[in-house]
Amino acid sequence: MSNKSTMETMIFAWLLVILTTTSPVKGKYYSGSHKIDVPTTITETHLHFFLHDTLSGDNPSSVLVTKPNRTTAQENNNIVPFGAVFAFDDPLTEGPDPNSKVIGNARGLYASISRGPDLTLLFNGDLEFTSGEFNGSSIVVVCRDPLVLVKEMAVVGGRGKFKLAKGFVLNNAVYFNTTNGDAILEWHVTVFHV
Template sequence: METFTVFALLLVILSVTTPAVKGKYYSGSHIVDVPTTIKQTHLHFFLHDTLSGDNPSAVLITKPNSKVIKENNPIIPFGSIFAFDDPLTVGSDPKSKVIGTARGLYASISRGSDLTLLFTGDLEFTSGEFNGSAIIVSCRDPMVLVKEMAVVGGRGKFKMAKGFVKNTAVYFNTTNGDAILEWHVTVFHP
């Protein structure tokens, strides 16, 4: 009985003297030096998305089952996911000067007749003033000739960028899905 009493007393003492472990989900807030001026930069280039041929710049990763394809037979059926590594050029001609690459994913997210993609891409510039910098675009992409998309971030000179894209299809092949898109981008960045 005496051993039990000593053990119980020891247990009570340890539980009272052991500090409680407190975890937190943040590291605290502090003041940061944010630039007081914001730059506005306009970019203009062309994106070449090629699904056809021996050297496509976009490839199918997964597609829905055959039942979905038979019921709704667009170029990109609902549920299809593609990876892309598209060239960015100064002109609409695929042989014009390459100034960067667009890399990312797009997925068909509409079950209806309004073909809509979810576009997420990192557009990195490989020449000129913005060499090594990138804008990040992530947005719903309705398959219409003219659309607006969101710039949600960036890297390099476009770190912490926000902005928008006016995107126009200058070429779209309804049979194989190949497209050339003209991008007018307005970026706000430090």
């Protein structure tokens, strides 16, 4: 047997040993912790824009996905009865006028989560900016949304320039139609990110 075929046989044997060796499977949910270096600089950014949520007309930006199949008379008179779920794709603009410059969109779901007279939604949305310095970046807002004129909501994450975002929104209704549910909301956002 030549040196070349002996070497090939040894390599094949070692590969066979390596490939057939099994390692124990860990069936635990926890695999260990390790320290990571955290950036020492956190950036604070302030954003100001308007969200236009339109339920009425031929081209709504928010649509009913499902509603409860059993409601009370009081809930039937409500714009968003308890259990109703809406999907939205709302424009974000620089000003309150629907014709002002569009700077992004808010996409997500909101659901009516209150059985009582205090109309409350659960807002779950990704607000992506499509122009300017933050083009392609987004903030994620997931929070209870009481339908009052002024409220605070939580920023729980983000993408792009807003990676690891945390913060809050002061949200003010500059227009709300109690008949059809259309709204224009002013957003003052403070976001901390890396």
